Amino acid sequence: MPRPEQQTATILLSEKNPFDLSMLNKEGKRSLAIVETDRFGEGATKETQDLMRSMMSAHLLGPVMPEKIETNFDFHFSEILNSLYDYYGKKKPRIVKLSGQVKPAIRDETVERKQFDQATSHSGGLDSVYRIVKLLEQREVPLAVHLKNLNAKGNFREALASEEQCRAWEVPYLSVKLRNGSGSTGFETMRTRDLLLALTVAIESAPNKVKTVLIEGGMGNSKDFHFSENADVWKWFNQLLKETGLDVEVVGVDPGDIETIGEIIDLEKKLGISILPMVQNCFSAPFQVDNNRRKWERETPIIAEKSSSHWCGSCHKCRRMTLGRIYYADPRFKGVSKKEIEYFVQDTYHWMKLYPNNADLLSQSFLSHLAAIG
Numbered sequence: 001m002p003r004p005e006q007q008t009a010t011i012l013l014s015e016k017n018p019f020d021l022s023m024l025n026k027e028g029k030r031s032l033a034i035v036e037t038d039r040f041g042e043g044a045t046k047e048t049q050d051l052m053r054s055m056m057s058a059h060l061l062g063p064v065m066p067e068k069i070e071t072n073f074d075f076h077f078s079e080i081l082n083s084l085y086d087y088y089g090k091k092k093p094r095i096v097k098l099s100g101q102v103k104p105a106i107r108d109e110t111v112e113r114k115q116f117d118q119a120t121s122h123s124g125g126l127d128s129v130y131r132i133v134k135l136l137e138q139r140e141v142p143l144a145v146h147l148k149n150l151n152a153k154g155n156f157r158e159a160l161a162s163e164e165q166c167r168a169w170e171v172p173y174l175s176v177k178l179r180n181g182s183g184s185t186g187f188e189t190m191r192t193r194d195l196l197l198a199l200t201v202a203i204e205s206a207p208n209k210v211k212t213v214l215i216e217g218g219m220g221n222s223k224d225f226h227f228s229e230n231a232d233v234w235k236w237f238n239q240l241l242k243e244t245g246l247d248v249e250v251v252g253v254d255p256g257d258i259e260t261i262g263e264i265i266d267l268e269k270k271l272g273i274s275i276l277p278m279v280q281n282c283f284s285a286p287f288q289v290d291n292n293r294r295k296w297e298r299e300t301p302i303i304a305e306k307s308s309s310h311w312c313g314s315c316h317k318c319r320r321m322t323l324g325r326i327y328y329a330d331p332r333f334k335g336v337s338k339k340e341i342e343y344f345v346q347d348t349y350h351w352m353k354l355y356p357n358n359a360d361l362l363s364q365s366f367l368s369h370l371a372a373i374g
């Protein structure tokens, strides 16, 4: 019997940008790059910069996991790929050097900037907003780092909202822009997504000598979790960061669900700042938002009027927001009638029946809060 053809992918590093990688395989070309900056990597050791290229490669390779990988640069930290493959029950890949090698420029390892104890990955959504305001409550100001174009959708609105929030709350804000043609999307992107995110935040804030990088928690130990969501993987990864000379620990902050909205309403009162209206969570495409809102403006006029321009009303994130604000008595919702609440509850139960895929994304917290107000 003939042996099945070995899957091969070629990873090519650009000669101009040390963080610009392409992957060629039989399905075509994918790419991932950090663009519009020549300071990314500054303040981090050469080893940490090498690790970043390996992490970016892992994000490109994650959806396909080919057996053989050819590279035009010196591939360090192959243990990332070995662990990733092993996690999904695959044999470790064979990494082969191509003949024409590119030597990446090493960015200045000695750069130092203003010190911060913590950096937090900041998408502009509810959970990342919560991480910031919780620190503000403790009179700590973190460095917020936004990674633009990490996800397939909503990137422009997230970038705008995250920057506006930080300006309003006087939190220093840095943005790293990805050119993301990785094709790594959907649930499978979680094979590597959060490791890439955390490492990017850690490197961008390396000159600031941060000790802790905060990201969204909810990691677990079983194989039901993807590689970049697994608590043991994070232990190993934190160790790996230290080995490259990056003295930082990545910590996942566990978000509550509807409870988080209640806590934020309390924090608004305590800190005297407006938070919820600035949160960008909506899952609808921008062109759907107005359409979705129309129904709510007709049936629940006060809820619609008192919801932010980021709110479509109908996606699961916007329903989560409305539910939390009703349950935890957001003062801005004071004039909302029983009739509007009833409409919201009935419509949400109906929507869950109609779209079981969306209902699957709902937490126990969502269901119990909905039952309580219904």
Ligand SMILES: [Zn+2]
Pocket: 281, 282, 283, 284, 310, 311, 312, 313, 314, 315, 316, 317, 318, 319
């Ligand atoms: Zn929405």
